[in-house]
Amino acid sequence: MRSQTRTWFISLPRQRKAFILISADIFFAMFALWAAFSLRWGELYIPKGTEWYLFAVAPVIAVPIFVRMGLYRAIIRYIEIRALWTIIQATTLYALVFAFVLYESGIKGVPRTVLPLNWLNMMLLVGSSRFFARWWLGEVYLNLVGGRGVKIHSKKNVVIYGAGNAGVQLASALGYGREFRPVAFIDDDVLLHKQKVNGLRIYPLSSLGHLIERHQVSDVLLAMPSANRARKSEIIRLLEPFAIHVMSMPGLSDIAQGKVTVDALQEVDIADLLGRDSVQPDQSLLHANIAGKVVMVTGAGGSIGSELCRQIIQLQPDSLIIFEISEFALYAIEKELQHLLSKRRVSSRLAGGIHTIPGDIKNAGEIKLIPVLGSVTNAKRCEKICATFRVQTIYHAAAYKHVPMVERNPGEAIWNNVFGTLHTAQAAINAGVETFVLISTDKAVRPTNTMGATKRFAELILQALSLDGINHPTRFTMVRFGNVLGSSGSVVPLFKEQIARGGPVTVTDERIIRYFMTIPEASQLVIQAGAIGLGGDVFVLDMGEPIRIVDLAKRMIHLSGLEIKDSAHPDGDIEISFTGLRPGEKLYEELLIGDNVSKTEHARIMRAQEHVIPWAELEKLLTALEQATKDDEFERVRNILTDAVAGFVPQCEIEDVLWKEDRRLVNG
Numbered sequence: 001m002r003s004q005t006r007t008w009f010i011s012l013p014r015q016r017k018a019f020i021l022i023s024a025d026i027f028f029a030m031f032a033l034w035a036a037f038s039l040r041w042g043e044l045y046i047p048k049g050t051e052w053y054l055f056a057v058a059p060v061i062a063v064p065i066f067v068r069m070g071l072y073r074a075i076i077r078y079i080e081i082r083a084l085w086t087i088i089q090a091t092t093l094y095a096l097v098f099a100f101v102l103y104e105s106g107i108k109g110v111p112r113t114v115l116p117l118n119w120l121n122m123m124l125l126v127g128s129s130r131f132f133a134r135w136w137l138g139e140v141y142l143n144l145v146g147g148r149g150v151k152i153h154s155k156k157n158v159v160i161y162g163a164g165n166a167g168v169q170l171a172s173a174l175g176y177g178r179e180f181r182p183v184a185f186i187d188d189d190v191l192l193h194k195q196k197v198n199g200l201r202i203y204p205l206s207s208l209g210h211l212i213e214r215h216q217v218s219d220v221l222l223a224m225p226s227a228n229r230a231r232k233s234e235i236i237r238l239l240e241p242f243a244i245h246v247m248s249m250p251g252l253s254d255i256a257q258g259k260v261t262v263d264a265l266q267e268v269d270i271a272d273l274l275g276r277d278s279v280q281p282d283q284s285l286l287h288a289n290i291a292g293k294v295v296m297v298t299g300a301g302g303s304i305g306s307e308l309c310r311q312i313i314q315l316q317p318d319s320l321i322i323f324e325i326s327e328f329a330l331y332a333i334e335k336e337l338q339h340l341l342s343k344r345r346v347s348s349r350l351a352g353g354i355h356t357i358p359g360d361i362k363n364a365g366e367i368k369l370i371p372v373l374g375s376v377t378n379a380k381r382c383e384k385i386c387a388t389f390r391v392q393t394i395y396h397a398a399a400y401k402h403v404p405m406v407e408r409n410p411g412e413a414i415w416n417n418v419f420g421t422l423h424t425a426q427a428a429i430n431a432g433v434e435t436f437v438l439i440s441t442d443k444a445v446r447p448t449n450t451m452g453a454t455k456r457f458a459e460l461i462l463q464a465l466s467l468d469g470i471n472h473p474t475r476f477t478m479v480r481f482g483n484v485l486g487s488s489g490s491v492v493p494l495f496k497e498q499i500a501r502g503g504p505v506t507v508t509d510e511r512i513i514r515y516f517m518t519i520p521e522a523s524q525l526v527i528q529a530g531a532i533g534l535g536g537d538v539f540v541l542d543m544g545e546p547i548r549i550v551d552l553a554k555r556m557i558h559l560s561g562l563e564i565k566d567s568a569h570p571d572g573d574i575e576i577s578f579t580g581l582r583p584g585e586k587l588y589e590e591l592l593i594g595d596n597v598s599k600t601e602h603a604r605i606m607r608a609q610e611h612v613i614p615w616a617e618l619e620k621l622l623t624a625l626e627q628a629t630k631d632d633e634f635e636r637v638r639n640i641l642t643d644a645v646a647g648f649v650p651q652c653e654i655e656d657v658l659w660k661e662d663r664r665l666v667n668g
Contacts, residue, residue: 024129025066026059029094032121033058036114050107057101062094062122069093071126087127095119155181156218159211161235163187163202166249167223171198174221183215208242218561222248236559245561281524282602287315288531289393289435296321296391298376298424299398301329303484304439307523308395309333313340315527319368321389325375325398334371341367376420379427386431395526396424397439399455406451407583407655410637414629417454422461422622429465429472436474437530438462440538442482442515446647448586453641453648459538460644461622464615466536477533479526480608481541482515491549495556503565503574505553508581512550513588515543529605536612540597542604546588550576583652611646618644634659 033055037045047055069090099115156179160167163185171182185202187193192202203211211217220239224232232248239246289295290312297312299305300322312320322337324330370389374381376398385391399417400406406413421438428436440459443452462476485492491514498505522541529539557564557574565572581587598607613621621644628636634654642648654660 021071022063022066025062025071025126028122028125028129029058029062030055032125033114033118035121036117039117040111040113050105051110053105054102054107054110058098058118061097061101065094065097066090066126084127087130088123091119091123091126094122155179157181157183157215158219158221159184159186159208159215159217160200160221160223161186161239162223163189163192163197164223166225168197170221170223170249171200180219180221182221183217184211186211186220205238208239212242212244217244219245219247222246225249236555240555240558242558244558246559282528285528285531285602286311286524289437290315290317290527292316292318293392293434294319294321294390295393295395296323296385296389297395297397298323298420299396299439300324301326301333302397303519304523304526305395305397306333306336307519308397308526309337310340311520311523311527312395313337313344313367317367319370319389321370321372321385321391323372323374323376323385323398325373327373330371330373334369337369341369375416376424377415379423382424383427383430386427386433391428391431391433393435393437393530394424394428394433395437395439395530396421398424399439399458401441401451403443403449403451403585404582406454407449407652408657410450410634410654410656411629411632413450413454414625414637417451418457418461418622419626421458425462425465425474425476428474433474435530435533436462436476437526437533438476438478439526440478440480442480442543444480446649447645448649448651449583450641450650453645456645456648457625457641459610460613460618463536463538463610463612464618467612467615475533475535477530477535478538479529479541480538481517481522481525482543484517484519484522491552492556495553499557499560499562499574504577505557505574506577506579507550507553508579508585509587510550510578511548511587512581512585513546513548515546517541517543525602525604528602529600532600532602532605532607538608538610539600540606540608542606581651583655586651613644632656632659632662 034045034047037047069086071087071090095115095118098118102110102115158174158180160171160182164187167185167187171185174180174182182200185192185197185200186205186208187202188205190204193204195202208220220242222232222235224235227235236246295312295317297305297308297320300309301324305324309320309322320337322330322333324333372385374385376382376396386394398420400409400413425436427433438458441452441455443449444456444459445452447453447456459478462478465472465474466476483491495505525541529537529541533539553576554564557576560574562574563569563572565575597609600607621640625637625640625644628634628640634656638650638654642650
């Protein structure tokens with residue numbers, strides 16, 4: 001019955017709600033005055049003679065003042081404590097005006113103490129009625145449907161980790177929201193334990209299990225937007241045993257810039273699991289090869305290529321050429337970059353006082369965005385692009401990189417990864433490009449698969465072209481790093497999809513480890529490494545500590561609020577299934593060949609000294625590799641790769657799908 005009454009009240013039109021409030025204040029004005037007289041005389045007071053006049057005047061004075069002070073414009077169920085100051089001001093003004101009217105009316109026999117008592121009574125009645133209504137109406141979450149009815153929903157009980165300013169703001173915001181009901185705070189500060197904030201008690205982390213059981217808590221919300229990744233990673237590790245869904249507040253910078261609100265909760269950033277804070281980029285290195293220059297990104301629609309484009313746009317090049325073989329990927333990245341440029345143009349104009357939106361968003365912010373559809377294997381097109389647009393810097397991200405897919409299609413990987421790099425590099429030399437940066441991989445080190453071997457071969461090409469005696473202006477640089485979080489084909493989006501489906505989560509081997517880095521950090525380091533390079537340099541990015549993939553899978557399951565299903569927990573939610581290593585896959589990746597490594601001016605970038613094959617010798621290997629690939633002679637292809645790439649030990653037999661089918665048909 002009580003819920004029905006609250007539902008009925010909230011569904012009323014604003015005018016009717018205001019009428020109810022005004023009626024209540026009229027009653028409060030008369031009751032407060034009667035109570036003041038009763039308290040003064042110490043008995044139930046009955047007005048006499050002209051004293052009735054005061055009871056008629058009181059609401060006539062109070063209501064217009066309350067209207068003017070905005071007491072009827074506030075939404076009661078969302079009213080905040082600071083509204084109490086407005087109520088104090090309004091009732092004080094009412095009491096002063098009432099005292100003036102009483103003085104001017106000439107009514108005798110009214111004790112002076114009645115006036116302050118009337119003021120206190122009115123303030124208590126008006127204030128307490130508002131906050132009682134806020135509490136009464138705030139117990140139910142209501143969702144108006146088409147203005148005709150109200151639907152009641154239950155909220156999820158949640159615990160907020162962090163009882164600081166951010167946590168308090170989050171709790172307040174969630175109180176007005178539709179989804180979560182905060183029931184307690186968790187904080188590491190022992191001085192705060194057993195204290196209360198906004199009616200919520202603060203507990204130590206050791207009490208989380210009790211809170212989950214007592215309140216049926218579904219989520220833990222991390223309210224630490226200023227904490228670094230190392231601290232967040234530590235807390236996430238402490239929360240893992242509880243198998244509870246963990247979400248976090250956005251960062252302070254996003255809140256300050258107005259990108260999100262305090263209560264815009266998000267899934268825990270997988271980057272927080274790494275526990276590693278990125279180093280602030282060196283702005284001079286970032287701008288060196290980009291600011292005011294014509295920049296080209298090959299493979300611009302891929303994970304790394306697209307992030308490079310986003311970073312480059314922020315560094316104000318003269319032009320950005322986005323080169324991509326996939327029509328849809330080119331369309332998608334062009335559309336995104338146009339939007340970014342449009343926002344930059346609008347922001348700069350607003351800052352200058354011009355409030356118009358530009359019509360030509362392609363040239364917004366004075367940056368020319370040039371989408372080009374094509375393949376890096378087309379040597380003539382690559383050279384024509386570089387010459388026509390007078391390209392000064394190339395970031396070569398175009399590559400086939402999915403290990404099992406490349407293993408089954410090695411010829412295409414050789415054309416794209418090896419000869420695509422060769423053609424683009426030669427186009428750069430012929431067009432006088434200043435800087436050429438190859439995006440390489442940790443799989444190029446002592447490779448066990450075709451993908452890694454082709455990427456190391458691409459490095460050898462650039463190293464040979466950089467040798468003394470080859471006269472050209474282009475400075476070649478190679479940057480190696482491991483897996484990037486969230487890239488196409490990586491385990492993180494795969495695990496998320498498998499968890500959402502209810503499992504199982506598939507891991508190739510319990511022992512497999514990988515290096516991980518966020519895409520934005522990797523892209524920034526690539527740009528900076530390109531500026532450090534002197535020519536023929538192989539740079540290695542500091543990827544931190546490697547991560548066991550099975551541990552990553554377990555953490556993602558726990559952070560989703562689910563239990564791992566295994567022999568110890570047969571009633572769990574998600575099972576982890578081990579599928580065995582795929583063709584060409586190895587248990588661990590390396591970033592270096594040998595130990596001859598030197599530091600650079602950047603803490604996260606190291607320079608590796610690698611074996612170089614002279615161009616005269618490498619050119620013969622390229623000729624042989626090209627012919628063998630054209631003839632689909634993959635045994636010969638493998639021999640050439642083994643001869644050229646130091647440490648290449650194939651982990652599997654030749655897996656090319658056409659080659660295997662031909663052999664099957666021949667062997668009958």
